[in-house]
Amino acid sequence: MRFPDSVLTVLADPRTEIKGDLVRIPFEIDRIVYEQVNVVLKEMGGRWDGRKAIRGHVFPHRIEEHFRQCLAAGEYPSRYEQGWFPTPHPLVVQICDLAGICAGMTVLEPSAGSGALTAEVARRGGVVDSVELDARRAGLLREQGDSRHVIAGDFLDLDPLDYAEGFDRIVMNPPFATGLDHIKHAIKFMKDDGILVSVMTAGLMWWSDRASVDFRKAVDEVGGEIEALPDDSFAVSGTNVRTCLVYVPGYAGGPLQTHGWLRRQPLQLGLFGSVA
């Protein structure tokens, strides 16, 4: 949800205090603007505490880093709209650690949002390419300058074979409704010895549809893991959606199609053709 301009101006004002679990506005603002700010802070999960020593909106968690992301993006994930959720910073660090991101590695972020993951990858010296469906967020990613390339478009429409080489690492927190499609498509951009780490809705751990069952089996076969994240991992974003972390290590010729596997196909077909 976009911040109304008047609310963004107040929240980004250097006099506004955003510290720990508290947001305080210690200066006079217009009554109508105050009411707009109050609505937004409540939608973000805050609760007004009018006690003299506090007089601010109290959140159930530390919110500084989350607010920094939201103010930079000009939008916030409201409790009533489950779309864009910036990955909370501790989870960003966990994902990049698990992926073993090192200087010089090529990294793909296929649903990059407002750059929570790309910022950390770039900080570690990774060379990151980003894709983002929302044109405004893609513009923001370009302004941030952390990505080598930013593609504004639908990741599922990209052809992995347009890339001469796969990526060393893939880190992602895709839209949950189509998350499995995103993860399987992303593996097609991964080198045979690459690593993919993705956040996903916890349902992937028990869904009984064919695609989910096959995927879990394939991840197991290549030595990967799907592990539950703590229930409050996204609480800072005002949601208690249950999530898991998907880890897919490198392999060649396994049940999941990597970039290398795809590139080998024409050769195999050619060979087969010459025999026939």
Ligand SMILES: C[S@@+](CC[C@H](N)C(=O)[O-])C[C@H]1O[C@@H](n2cnc3c(N)ncnc32)[C@H](O)[C@@H]1O
């Ligand atoms: C849950 S947010 C995560 C953002 C970012 N990865 C992060 O970790 O903070 C998912 C993002 O995926 C984007 N998105 C949704 N569908 C997409 C698609 N088909 N291709 C690329 N990006 C998409 C949304 O616009 C949103 O910014």
